[in-house]
Amino acid sequence: MESYEETQRQIVEYLTKICAAPPQLDDSLAVIGIDSVAMAEMTFEFEKRFGIRVDDEILDVETVDQLVRYVHDRQLVRK
Secondary structure, eight states: OOOHHHHHHHHHHHHHHHHSSOTTOOTTTTTOOOHHHHHHHHHHHHHHHHHEEEEEEEEOBBBBHHHHHHHHHHHHHOO
């Protein structure tokens, strides 16, 4: 399992590649350009990269920080 900081680093790095600029933790996913297609691609990537199972609760995630917490919490459940 990744540490919270490592999970955060990897997610920010991933979002930087698809958004062309490093997001801030309080940035809205919608504002940085994460639409339904990008969310689907991101879901697949995070399941593979972090070894987690993404569920419908991902639809409640609105900010980068919430996304990091979501992924990190799923890693804890996996253990």
